[in-house]
Amino acid sequence: MTTSAKSRPRGGTKAGGASPANYASPRVTKALLADSLPTRNERLASADMVSTDEAAVLAQTTRATVNTWIDKGRCIGLTQTKRGYRLPRWQFEPRMWDALPKLSVALNTRDGWALLSFLESPNGALNGVTPRAAIEQGQGARVLQVAEAEGF
Numbered sequence: 001m002t003t004s005a006k007s008r009p010r011g012g013t014k015a016g017g018a019s020p021a022n023y024a025s026p027r028v029t030k031a032l033l034a035d036s037l038p039t040r041n042e043r044l045a046s047a048d049m050v051s052t053d054e055a056a057v058l059a060q061t062t063r064a065t066v067n068t069w070i071d072k073g074r075c076i077g078l079t080q081t082k083r084g085y086r087l088p089r090w091q092f093e094p095r096m097w098d099a100l101p102k103l104s105v106a107l108n109t110r111d112g113w114a115l116l117s118f119l120e121s122p123n124g125a126l127n128g129v130t131p132r133a134a135i136e137q138g139q140g141a142r143v144l145q146v147a148e149a150e151g152f
Contacts, residue, residue, distance in 0.1 A: 026107065026150055029117040037081075040113070044078060049086040052077070058092045070112065073104030076119075078112045088116065096132070099140045103131075106147035118147065125149070 043049075055075070056063045070077030070085055075092075077085035091100060104110055107118060119132040123146060126134045131143045 024121065026114060026118040026121065029121045030111075030114045040078075041081070043116075044080050044086045048089050049078075050089050052085050052087065055087045055089075055092070058089065071110070072101075073110030073115075074101050076100065076112045076115045078116065085112070087112075090132070093136070095135055095138070095140060099135050099143065102140075102144055103147050106144055106151060108151045118150075 050058065052063045052066045052070075055066045059066065066075065066087070067077070067085075069075040070087075075087060075097075077087055080086055090096060100115070103118070104115060107114065109115065119135075120130055122128045122130055123134075125146045126139070126142065129137075131146065134140075134143050
């Protein structure tokens with residue numbers, strides 16, 4: 001590896017792009033989260049998280065259906081050290097709900113932590129805004145373009 005390759009910031013670049021981005025890619029963010037049990041536990045305990053039972057009530061369905069959605073990448077389910085999942089409540093808002101299955105395909109992952117890290121990490125391709133905020137502001141198509149370029 002050359003010195004210039006070693007000194008480049010790690011993170012996402014668009015395929016064929018001329019310069020590296022100034023943020024951690026979803027892959028790097030995922031690795032950091034995977035190595036940080038305290039950080040994951042803190043996120044799981046956040047006020048915006050709900051159980052599968054609570055998610056079922058929000059979505060007017062059953063817990064079994066919510067678990068199927070998690071398995072298929074239809075919604076974000078975060079594994080925890082004990083049985084079951086925790087889910088971000090905000091994913092059931094209409095714009096996010098419509099975007100999630102497309103993001104799962106674009107990023108080539110159904111892993112809840114990977115999806116969450118992509119959505120909550122500031123993204124250079126979105127001018128430093130998180131993909132979640134961009135979707136909430138009506139920029140879902142742009143977020144999908146970024147996700148397709150970055151995929152896992």
